[in-house]
Amino acid sequence: MATAASFNQTSKTVCVMDASGRLGSSIVHRLLQRGYSVHAALQNHGKLWQSFEGLSSNNKKLKVFHSDPFDYHSIMDALKGCCGLFYSFEPPSDQPTYDEFMADVEVRAAHNVLEACAQTNTIDKVVFTSSATTVIWSDSHSKAPDLDERNWSDLNFCRKSKLWQALSKTLAEKTAWALAMDRSINMVTVNGGLLMSPDLTIANPYLKGAAEMYEDGVFVTVDLRFIVDTHIHVFEDITSYGRYLCFNHVIKCNEDAVKLANMLLPPSESSLPQSLEATRNHQQRISNKKLNKLMVDFDSKLRVD
Numbered sequence: 001m002a003t004a005a006s007f008n009q010t011s012k013t014v015c016v017m018d019a020s021g022r023l024g025s026s027i028v029h030r031l032l033q034r035g036y037s038v039h040a041a042l043q044n045h046g047k048l049w050q051s052f053e054g055l056s057s058n059n060k061k062l063k064v065f066h067s068d069p070f071d072y073h074s075i076m077d078a079l080k081g082c083c084g085l086f087y088s089f090e091p092p093s094d095q096p097t098y099d100e101f102m103a104d105v106e107v108r109a110a111h112n113v114l115e116a117c118a119q120t121n122t123i124d125k126v127v128f129t130s131s132a133t134t135v136i137w138s139d140s141h142s143k144a145p146d147l148d149e150r151n152w153s154d155l156n157f158c159r160k161s162k163l164w165q166a167l168s169k170t171l172a173e174k175t176a177w178a179l180a181m182d183r184s185i186n187m188v189t190v191n192g193g194l195l196m197s198p199d200l201t202i203a204n205p206y207l208k209g210a211a212e213m214y215e216d217g218v219f220v221t222v223d224l225r226f227i228v229d230t231h232i233h234v235f236e237d238i239t240s241y242g243r244y245l246c247f248n249h250v251i252k253c254n255e256d257a258v259k260l261a262n263m264l265l266p267p268s269e270s271s272l273p274q275s276l277e278a279t280r281n282h283q284q285r286i287s288n289k290k291l292n293k294l295m296v297d298f299d300s301k302l303r304v305d
Helices: 021-031 047-056 072-079 102-119 157-162 162-182 212-217 224-236 254-265 290-294
Strands: 013-017 037-042 064-067 083-088 125-131 187-192 194-196 218-225 244-246
Touching: 013 072, 021 083, 021 224, 064 072, 064 125, 072 102, 072 125, 072 224, 083 102, 083 224, 102 125, 102 162, 102 224, 125 157, 125 162, 162 187, 187 224, 194 224, 212 218, 218 224, 224 244, 224 290
Parallel strands: 013 037, 013 083, 037 064, 083 125, 125 187, 187 244, 194 218
Antiparallel strands: none
C-alpha cells in the first residue's frame, strides 16, 4: 500500500478551481513547485489571467482554462485528464459580496462541480475548501462544549442573525457532502479560519459577528502558507478523510484583538468597543487536533511566497 511519504506527484495532473483568488492561485504555484501538472481554472479574467498565461508559456506543466461554475461544459473541460480537484468558491464579479441570495449561488456552483467530478473517470480525490464558520454558529454556542469538525453551524440561526457567509458556506458544504456520498466521490474538506492575507479588509464577510466569535473563544485565523500546505497534504495523504478545521491562531486576548483592529481600520477608527477592552484571556473553545495529527509528518520545506 502506498504511503503519504511515497506519493509520486511527478506524473499527476490536478485542477485548481477557482484559481483566480489568492488561495487558489497560491495552491497553483505550490503544486507546480512540487512537480504536479496543473489545470488552473479561472472564473475571472484580468491581470491574474494574463499572469498565468505568461507563466504557462514558460512552464509546460501549467494549462490555463476559463471555467464558469455555472457552465457545466467549461467545468468538464478543465477537469479533463485530472486525477484530483482543489475547489474553492469565489463570488461572481457581478455579485462580489455575500447577501441573503449568495447561498443559492454558492450551492449551485458546488452542485455543478461535484456532479462534473462524478461524470469523469479520472478524478480520484476532491479537496473542497470550506470555512470554520460552518462549525461555530448556533443559538447555544456560548454554552456548548468545545467545537471541532464534527459540529455544524445552525442554518436557522445563521439566517436569523444574517450571517450570510456562514449560511452560504454551510449549505454549499452540505450539498457537496451529499453529492460526494451519493456518487461515491472521495472528498475531503478544509474548513479554514479567517485568511490573513495582505488584501484582508474590514469588508471581509467572515468578520460578521467578530465580537461574538472573540468573546466565545472561536475566532480563528490562518496564514496563507499553512492553509496551502494543508490543502496539498490532505490531497497527498491517503489516510485523510472527512472535514479538517484549519487554523494556526486563535484571537482570544486584548492584544490580539487590538492588532487585528489596527490592521483592518485606520487609527482613528481602530479603538475597540468597551466589551473588547478586558485584559483577561477568553478561553479557547475550538480544536484542530485532527489536522495537527495529520500534518505532523508533512514536508514543509517548499513554501509559497
